[in-house]
Amino acid sequence: MKQRLMSKNARDTLVYGILGIISFLLVWQLACLFTNFGRIFPTPGESFRALMLAFVEPIGKYTIVGHIATSLRRVLIGYVLSSVCGIFLGLLMGYSEMANAILFPIFSIIRPIPGIAWIPLAILWIGIGESTIYFIIFMGGFSQMVMNTIDGAQQVNRELVGVAKVLGIRRHQLFGRILLPSAVPYIFTGLQTSLSTSWMAVLAAEMITATEGVGWLILSGMQTGRVVNNVIGMLSIGGVGLILASLLREAERRLCIWSVRS
């Protein structure tokens, strides 16, 4: 019996997947050729060529690599800041009932406000510049991080605290040895969600106030009529977003092997 290189399931996934992508590209190409769509929208071929070109020829200030790097830099700074502050505040509010009682009302007012909504305020306060963008990204991820951390802090299994006490743990050891480790999976969930909201925030901020970066790139496509800029911008966003999310998932897998979460 001839040995199969791939299981039937794997083969199906490949075949149907490729079929799906090809049909999509076909519809796209046909729509460009035969309808009004093509007057504004570039064909798949044009898009691909433009993408390749963008690696060497700058659009605006940078090549596409430069734009991606700029956006990434902004996201990273804002994200790290909002995660650190978010975790700190979340732990504070999660473990101290007093701190929670005091801070909760103010936080509840800020929480439902989307990070993006802070843009006009930020511009009036700080002006147009890098700091504003960092601020927006910070606000984009902050409240989510706090909520998830509070969740983690409060979900701590009371029983496990009792077990540790029976084994002789002293009060000052409780936090580092029991409370914090059991909150980690929840903190990671928060990190994942706030990464995607931070990414969204940087795009919107760049569309409104920047002169470089992937968000600007997409907007420029709309403003200059070069829709192909839109397409390559979106593709790069999608690609980078995907990579960031996978990196984070991998990090979680390694640090939380012990967790039974799906």
Added chain:
Amino acid sequence: MKKKTKYALISVASLIVFIAVWQFLSTSGILSARKLPPPSKLFNTFIYKLQNKKPDGSMLGTHIWISLQEALYGFALGMVIGVPLGISMAWFDKFDKFFKPLFDIIKPIPPVGWVPIMITFFGIGMMSKVSVIFIASVIPAIINSYSGIKQTKDVHLWVAQTFGASRMKMLFTIAIPSAGPMIFTGARVALNGSWVSLVAAELIASTKGLGYMIQTARLIGRIDIVFVGVLVIGLFGAMLMGLLTFIEKKFVKGGRR
């Protein structure tokens, strides 16, 4: 005094102190009233905006109504298309394999990234925003319905099979009902995403709506209107989510978590 009431009182006190301190700092000039208008002014502006079309062309009520419409249309459309799509992808294997790569490419693109393209196609009117919100809503709808169906307990399916149920019957009598809670989770994520994307879309290009209101106010330096707008955005966002939670509690049995 019971612990719960004690902390509740502290919270109320904290809020009052916060507003009082804010009022004091702004009116006394310690913090520039141009950068931080006092709560009293915000309240007045709020009342003013409820009745006046200046300076952005519509009353506050109109802005709110437009924003709500756009958000809810986009949300509903996204759910109506996303939930069946997600269910079909989870139940019919070939369908799943066909669409998955496309979906995986589209998924990581934040909805706000679609704004410029939609504006190119549809102009600045409602349609462009509804289409962006649609995307923001359809993606979580698909993901969560998909998960919900995939998590159908094998045991339940086996029981149905021994009763001779066909695959379609099992889909409707077992898989979909048991996916209820996850579909509702999808609705929650979709609604939140809808509201957030709405604000982003309106900030970028619009002629009416809360996002437009605060963007215009920013351009003419009326920070008080911006503040009011931001707070109203937060308020309505919270109310929408609260409404959804209320509906869920009433209609979804064997509910969440």
Added chain:
Amino acid sequence: MVSAELEKRESHAISIEHVSKSFEVDGEKSLILDNISIAIEKNEFLVLFGAGQCGKTTLLKMLAGLESVTKGKIFINGSLSHGFDPNVGMVYQTTALFPWLTVMGNVEFGPKVRGVSKAERRAKAQYYIDLVGLTGFEKHYPSQLSGGMCQRVGIARAYCNDPSIILMDEPFGHLDAQTRYMMEEEVEKIWDKEKRTIVFVTNNIEEALYLADRIIILTECPATVAKEYVIDLPRPRSLVDETFLRLREEISTLVELREGEVYEN
């Protein structure tokens, strides 16, 4: 207090004197334990037996320091219990292992938080891991282990902390029959090798008769001491020995009768 009684109390590992416990739920007080007095000898294997769901676990928790005493006093090794005592260890009903620590991490937890040096506690933990038959699994996480293995880690962890008294709260309740028999034998062997005072809670009559030096039968809520049986059979015990079966019959009937009485009221 008369010195003879004082002397007696000191000779006991645990002295439970006229202890009652009530909980307040939504303003209503419910009495869980009613005037319980039990004296437990050093290195005795005592089994608390009863069909009901209430009382036994609470009593154990009070001994461990996890619950307070409403009325009465508890003496551990002669002195009044103030809560957590390093001399009292516990094995729990559901897996209470720390999921983020490995088997080794869990077992050495007690000594670690008490400041024992790494070399010393590692060696000790390894000894107990070997004793419970989990050699080779030191680097595994609880999520990677079966229920029976988890309980064994729990036992090793309790022992490793060097308590003179170990409480076990229906530790094998969630295991399948096969594993349960195996674990009962294990516990017996370990107790034989490392003698401690053990207070063991179960509602399985075979388990009780297999392991106990003495069985104390508790009634349902509010729990009181109904009867006491001293089990004098040689170890390890046979489940089909005549005396064993007779006792089994007797105690089962007694418990059924007790339940009947409660229902009649």
